[in-house]
Amino acid sequence: MVRYLVDRSAKVAIDDEIRGHVEWDGGLIPDPVIMRGNGMPLYNFATVIDDIDLEITHVIRAEEHLSNTPVQMLLFEALGATPPVFAHIPFVAAPGTKEKLSKREKKIEKYRKSPQFKKLFDIADDVLPKLGLGSSETLNPVMVAYYEAVGFLPEAVLNSLSRLGWSLDDKTENMSLDFVVENFTLDRVVKAPAGLDPDKLLAYQEYWMSQLPLEKKVDGCLPFLEKAGLIDAQERHREFVGRLVEALGDRLKLFSDILSYDEYFVSDDHLVYDEKAFEMRIQKPERAVELLAKYREVLAASSIFTASALEEGFKSWMESEGISYGDIIHALRVAVSGKATGPGMFDCLAILGQERCLNRLDQAIKRVAK
RNA sequence: GGCCCCAUCGUCUAGAGGCCUAGGACAUUGGAUUUUCAGUCCAAGAACAGGGGUUCAAAUCCCCUUGGGGUCACCA
Incomplete structure (x- = not known):
C-alpha cells in the first residue's frame, strides 16, 4: 500500500469556476492511499494521472467531488503538473x-410517496405493464431509461x-441541445442544488411535443402500439394512427399516451366501457337510447364518412329532432x-369508420336492454 | 461530529449597490373560449431566512446566527 504524505503545514486552495476560492x-x-497493496492505483491517484496524460484543461463535475x-490538487503539485480548472456544479x-x-x-420508496414525484411513478405503473416491461419496480424516474420507456422526448428531458x-437570462425557457451548446457558460451556473421538478418536466414535454410534426409523432407512437400488442406490423397502420394522432392534437403528451386510446384498436366486441360513464350518459338519461337508435339510422345512411360531413349531418338531424349537442x-x-x-366527437366517428360505429351503437343499445 | 458548500415566490430561476412598490417560467386559484377532455387566452395570489454592520442608498458587499446539503474507503 502506498500513501501520499501530506505536508501538514500546507494550505491547499483552488479557484473554482463556480465556488470561487476554496481552501483546505x-x-x-x-494521507491518502494512492495505491493498493496489490499495485492497483486508486481513483484519486489514477484520475490525476489521467488528467495529466490527456492534458485535461477543465474538470467540470458535481459538487459532491x-x-x-x-487531495487531487496535492497530487498534481507533487507530480509537477499544472492542475486543470475546476468547476463544481450543483x-x-x-x-x-x-x-x-x-x-x-x-430513497426510491420515499420518492414513490412524495407528492411531487408520485406522478412519474404512476406513469410507470400505468404504462410499463402494458408494454410487458414490468412496473415502477423495474424502471423508475431516477433512471434515464425510464424516460425513454414511457415516451418522453429527449428534447424535453x-x-x-x-x-x-442554470439559466440563460430572465425569460428563456425552451431550449434545444444546439441552443444550449451555443449559449451555455459556466459563469451562469447556480451554486445551490436544484430539485428536479416533474411538473416542469411535463410542461417541457408538452412544449416539445407540440413542436413535433405529425409524422414524427406517429413514428413515436407506433412502437408503443406494437409493443402493447394493439397493432401488428407498424407500417400497415401508419395512415390510421396518423389520423388518430392528428385528432388527438395536444392530448398526446407522452408517446405512451396513445395506449390510453385503445378503443380505436380493439375489436367492437372487445370494447371496454367505463361503467360510470355508461351509467350516467346512456343508462340513466331518459331519451339517450331512443336518440342513439335514431342517430344510428342517420349514420347508416351517411355516404360520406368524414368528420366535417358527419358534423353537418349531425347538425341538421339535431335541428329536425329539436335537440342540442x-x-x-x-x-x-x-x-x-x-x-x-x-x-372531437366527429373525428372519433370518422376514425372509427361507419361499420364500427354502427356495430358499437347496436352493442351499446343492446347492453342497456339487458 | 470534523472539513467543505449553499440560502430570492410552493418549485426552477432573473437580479453582479440605486432601473426592485423584486421580473419570468412551472404549479395553484379565478374568468373567457369549447360538444367531452386536452389546449389556448386573460387575470390573481405568492419570495429577498434572522440579526448586525459598510454606504447617501443593500436582495445585491462584510460578519454572526439559524437552517439546509455534500463528504469523510486499500469505491469511483
Whole structure:
C-alpha cells in the first residue's frame, strides 16, 4: 500500500469556476492511499494521472467531488503538473428537496410517496405493464431509461435538466441541445442544488411535443402500439394512427399516451366501457337510447364518412329532432368509444369508420336492454 | 461530529449597490373560449431566512446566527 504524505503545514486552495476560492488546511487532510497493496492505483491517484496524460484543461463535475479536490490538487503539485480548472456544479436534487437524487432502494420508496414525484411513478405503473416491461419496480424516474420507456422526448428531458442549476437570462425557457451548446457558460451556473421538478418536466414535454410534426409523432407512437400488442406490423397502420394522432392534437403528451386510446384498436366486441360513464350518459338519461337508435339510422345512411360531413349531418338531424349537442353527444361518445373523454366527437366517428360505429351503437343499445 | 458548500415566490430561476412598490417560467386559484377532455387566452395570489454592520442608498458587499446539503474507503 502506498500513501501520499501530506505536508501538514500546507494550505491547499483552488479557484473554482463556480465556488470561487476554496481552501483546505493540510493539517486536516489524512494521507491518502494512492495505491493498493496489490499495485492497483486508486481513483484519486489514477484520475490525476489521467488528467495529466490527456492534458485535461477543465474538470467540470458535481459538487459532491469538491471534497476530493484537495487531495487531487496535492497530487498534481507533487507530480509537477499544472492542475486543470475546476468547476463544481450543483447536483440534481430529489423533487422538492436539496438532497442529492439517489438510486438507493430506501430513497426510491420515499420518492414513490412524495407528492411531487408520485406522478412519474404512476406513469410507470400505468404504462410499463402494458408494454410487458414490468412496473415502477423495474424502471423508475431516477433512471434515464425510464424516460425513454414511457415516451418522453429527449428534447424535453434535456431542456428540463438544462434549466436545473442554470439559466440563460430572465425569460428563456425552451431550449434545444444546439441552443444550449451555443449559449451555455459556466459563469451562469447556480451554486445551490436544484430539485428536479416533474411538473416542469411535463410542461417541457408538452412544449416539445407540440413542436413535433405529425409524422414524427406517429413514428413515436407506433412502437408503443406494437409493443402493447394493439397493432401488428407498424407500417400497415401508419395512415390510421396518423389520423388518430392528428385528432388527438395536444392530448398526446407522452408517446405512451396513445395506449390510453385503445378503443380505436380493439375489436367492437372487445370494447371496454367505463361503467360510470355508461351509467350516467346512456343508462340513466331518459331519451339517450331512443336518440342513439335514431342517430344510428342517420349514420347508416351517411355516404360520406368524414368528420366535417358527419358534423353537418349531425347538425341538421339535431335541428329536425329539436335537440342540442348536450342532449346526445355524451351518450354517443360513450357508446362508440366506451369513454367519457377523447378527441372531437366527429373525428372519433370518422376514425372509427361507419361499420364500427354502427356495430358499437347496436352493442351499446343492446347492453342497456339487458 | 470534523472539513467543505449553499440560502430570492410552493418549485426552477432573473437580479453582479440605486432601473426592485423584486421580473419570468412551472404549479395553484379565478374568468373567457369549447360538444367531452386536452389546449389556448386573460387575470390573481405568492419570495429577498434572522440579526448586525459598510454606504447617501443593500436582495445585491462584510460578519454572526439559524437552517439546509455534500463528504469523510486499500469505491469511483
